[in-house]
Amino acid sequence: MRLHPALKRWESVLALLLIAEILLFGAINPVFLQPATLLYATSDFIHVGITALALTLVIITGGIDLSLGSVMGLSAITLGILWVAGIDIWVAAALALVVGTLGGVLNAVAIHLSKVNPLVITLGTGFLYGGAALVLSGLAGATGYEGISNFDPAFVNLANIEVLGLPLPFALFLVLTAAFMALLHRTRFGRYVYLIGQNPRAAAYAGTPVFRTLVVAYALTSLMAAVSGLILASYFGSARSDFGSTALMPAITAVVLGGTSIYGGSGTILGTALAALLVGYLQTGLQLVGVSSHVSSALSGGLLVIVVALRSLTEMGRVWIQHRRVLRNVAAE
Amino acid sequence: MIIRFLQRHREASVALIIIFLFAILGLVDRSYFSIDTVLLVYGNSLILFVLAIGATMVMATHGLDVSVGSIMGLAAVVAGLLMNAGWAIPSAIGVALLIGLVCGLFNGALVSLLNVSAIVATLGTLGLYRGLVHLLSGGAWIEGLPEGFKALTKAGSLGLSPVAWLVLALLVVAHFCLRYTAFGRSMFAVGDNREGARLIGIRVNEVQIAAYGLNGLLAALAGVIFASQIGFIPNTAGTGMEMRAIASSVLGGVSLLGGTGTVLGAALGAYFMTSIDSILVLLRLQAYWNDIIAGAILLVVLITDGKIREAVDRLLRYQKYRKFIDPQAAGQQPAGSVRVARSRQAALETSEVSK
Numbered sequence: 001m002r003l004h005p006a007l008k009r010w011e012s013v014l015a016l017l018l019i020a021e022i023l024l025f026g027a028i029n030p031v032f033l034q035p036a037t038l039l040y041a042t043s044d045f046i047h048v049g050i051t052a053l054a055l056t057l058v059i060i061t062g063g064i065d066l067s068l069g070s071v072m073g074l075s076a077i078t079l080g081i082l083w084v085a086g087i088d089i090w091v092a093a094a095l096a097l098v099v100g101t102l103g104g105v106l107n108a109v110a111i112h113l114s115k116v117n118p119l120v121i122t123l124g125t126g127f128l129y130g131g132a133a134l135v136l137s138g139l140a141g142a143t144g145y146e147g148i149s150n151f152d153p154a155f156v157n158l159a160n161i162e163v164l165g166l167p168l169p170f171a172l173f174l175v176l177t178a179a180f181m182a183l184l185h186r187t188r189f190g191r192y193v194y195l196i197g198q199n200p201r202a203a204a205y206a207g208t209p210v211f212r213t214l215v216v217a218y219a220l221t222s223l224m225a226a227v228s229g230l231i232l233a234s235y236f237g238s239a240r241s242d243f244g245s246t247a248l249m250p251a252i253t254a255v256v257l258g259g260t261s262i263y264g265g266s267g268t269i270l271g272t273a274l275a276a277l278l279v280g281y282l283q284t285g286l287q288l289v290g291v292s293s294h295v296s297s298a299l300s301g302g303l304l305v306i307v308v309a310l311r312s313l314t315e316m317g318r319v320w321i322q323h324r325r326v327l328r329n330v331a332a333e
Numbered sequence: 334m335i336i337r338f339l340q341r342h343r344e345a346s347v348a349l350i351i352i353f354l355f356a357i358l359g360l361v362d363r364s365y366f367s368i369d370t371v372l373l374v375y376g377n378s379l380i381l382f383v384l385a386i387g388a389t390m391v392m393a394t395h396g397l398d399v400s401v402g403s404i405m406g407l408a409a410v411v412a413g414l415l416m417n418a419g420w421a422i423p424s425a426i427g428v429a430l431l432i433g434l435v436c437g438l439f440n441g442a443l444v445s446l447l448n449v450s451a452i453v454a455t456l457g458t459l460g461l462y463r464g465l466v467h468l469l470s471g472g473a474w475i476e477g478l479p480e481g482f483k484a485l486t487k488a489g490s491l492g493l494s495p496v497a498w499l500v501l502a503l504l505v506v507a508h509f510c511l512r513y514t515a516f517g518r519s520m521f522a523v524g525d526n527r528e529g530a531r532l533i534g535i536r537v538n539e540v541q542i543a544a545y546g547l548n549g550l551l552a553a554l555a556g557v558i559f560a561s562q563i564g565f566i567p568n569t570a571g572t573g574m575e576m577r578a579i580a581s582s583v584l585g586g587v588s589l590l591g592g593t594g595t596v597l598g599a600a601l602g603a604y605f606m607t608s609i610d611s612i613l614v615l616l617r618l619q620a621y622w623n624d625i626i627a628g629a630i631l632l633v634v635l636i637t638d639g640k641i642r643e644a645v646d647r648l649l650r651y652q653k654y655r656k657f658i659d660p661q662a663a664g665q666q667p668a669g670s671v672r673v674a675r676s677r678q679a680a681l682e683t684s685e686v687s688k
Contacts, residue, residue, distance in 0.1 A: 064452075066576075110632060114639035117589045119397075119452075123580055124631035131625025138621035245573075249456055262450045292472065294568070298464015305457035309447045316448065 010259040025285035047228035049276030052254035054224035062264025063118035068225035070130035072244025075226035080148030080239035100226025104219035133241035147240035159235040197264030378607035384578035385599040387548035395524035395591025401552040403462035405571030408553030413475035437549015441542035508596040524591025
């Protein structure tokens with residue numbers, strides 16, 4: 001049995017799973033199949049997808065960024081503080097994005113300087129940025145879970161504007177997916193990202209600008225996390241320091257489920273985008289069917305375990321079959 | 334001598350930095366070293382101590398477990414439900430610990446037998462176990478725990494609660510087991526070089542699964558301590574603790590790349606993480622400064638440690654190749670060796686650059 005090469009790809013498996021999932025939930029609850037439901041359901045989880053797109057780059061380089069959840073909160077709080085201080089909301093948003101990007105640059109510089117595992121460094125900067133967000137919101141007098149609200153209505157409406165019939169966050173997600181696909185798969189920078197992930201030492205010997213590439217990858221991840229923070233602030237109409245605390249794990253899940261190797265060196269943007277939708281719709285679908293949101297998060301955890309274990313098992317099986325074939329050929333001779 | 338020592342004891346440099354920080358604290362406020370303060374910080378860091386022991390074991394095998402927070406929550410909820418259903422306290426705790434062990438073994442099986450990368454596997458079980466917490470508790474807080482259970486963490490003999498004594502004993506036992514028993518050393522061997530460990534006859538898979546299993550067991554113990562300390566069990570019990578546990582271990586010199594670290598170091602790290610709270614009190618800052626200070630200290634320690642290690646490596650390499658670089662130092666070298674020395678030096682420099 002010979003499959004078309006395109007069908008053998010992990011992305012097509014994900015796409016099939018996504019379609020099957022939507023049809024299944026549609027069969028249980030027809031409301032799910034209405035285009036409006038499908039489109040507006042994305043607003044609940046699309047911030048995870050947007051962050052995961054950029055996180056894919058970092059994970060392909062063999063790194064990881066645990067600080068992105070904190071950056072989401074930090075950018076939202078920065079926006080809130082500046083708005084309370086009387087600065088124009090668009091200027092405040094731009095500054096929040098700058099703060100987020102600087103966080104990513106700091107990550108890359110710290111990793112480069114200390115040569116310590118990125119996991120550890122971003123764990124530390126995660127505490128740092130999350131703490132900074134807490135301190136900022138504390139100084140502004142916003143008590144814990146209330147946050148800063150009363151934003152400019154124009155900003156709050158942003159999450160509900162439609163572009164070509166799509167909600168703005170979802171449209172942004174699609175545009176960013178295309179942009180990141182072009183960046184990763186069609187530019188020299190993208191090839192550097194893969195090369196560093198495959199073999200950092202070989203990349204350095206080959207004259208790859210390792211440090212510059214890493215700075216861009218981490219800065220983009222933080223920038224996207226900051227964008228997600230602003231989207232959440234607009235969607236909820238308020239800014240809280242703990243916005244991103246639940247977004248980190250789903251973002252990593254989307255990247256890994258999308259076929260990116262956690263050890264670096266391989267992965268695609270399309271896979272991440274599809275996996276983000278798959279996990280997101282699983283959550284909303286289960287909630288529509290009447291499963292509580294906590295149980296649905298357990299199920300998406302279970303999904304991650306099962307899918308990754310199955311991939312690992314098929315890989316082990318493939319190697320085993322290959323060994324048998326070789327052994328049989330040797331025996332035949 | 335000192336360089337050799339630092340080279341042999343990966344955790345020593347971090348321990349030195351931490352002790353230095355403690356010394357600063359002591360200078361700022363003398364009462365910091367008073368018995369009361371030490372006991373208070375110790376009592377507050379019991380949970381982190383227990384988690385740090387587990388994290389040290391898992392990280393020694395070149396693994397990572399981010400699901401411990403959820404295992405904590407699960408064990409606490411199970412213990413709480415059983416006790417409120419009228420079970421005796423010891424058997425309820427026993428079942429909770431058993432559940433933690435099973436959760437840990439499941440993590441270990443995923444990582445070891447199915448070859449799933451540790452962070453991905455435990456990321457999945459993080460969500461899975463947290464979901465079980467909500468399923469079991471039905472979304473409600475568990476309150477009205479028996480007084481006998483809460484008394485386990487009330488101060489007793491010598492100002493320490495029964496649980497505090499238990500944790501102290503655990504720390505000592507774990508430290509010596511990991512350093513001086515065959516089982517403990519085999520964890521480090523697996524983490525340092527998995528294939529090499531297999532070739533010298535260590536049952537690699539079993540050791541790895543055992544490390545995760547014990548880690549689950551300890552996480553469950555942490556959950557029970559948590560429940561006993563605060564007297565009720567919210568659904569979010571243990572959330573975020575995994576990061577604190579990993580951070581304390583890393584702070585204490587346990588390498589995420591496996592093969593090095595001690596329980597003593599991890600315990601120092603955990604103690605330090607908790608005593609940041611008391612720094613805040615000393616500096617008269619609000620509680621929300623906690624994370625930013627923890628993060629800043631963590632980063633400073635890590636970067637300093639990285640720099641120290643780099644310097645130690647460079648010094649050692651210099652001593653190794655000194656006679657090639659500087660013929661005078663080595664005495665009577667034949668004249669021809671100078672050219673060799675040049676190329677060695679060049680090789681040395683390029684290898685520096687590449688790292």
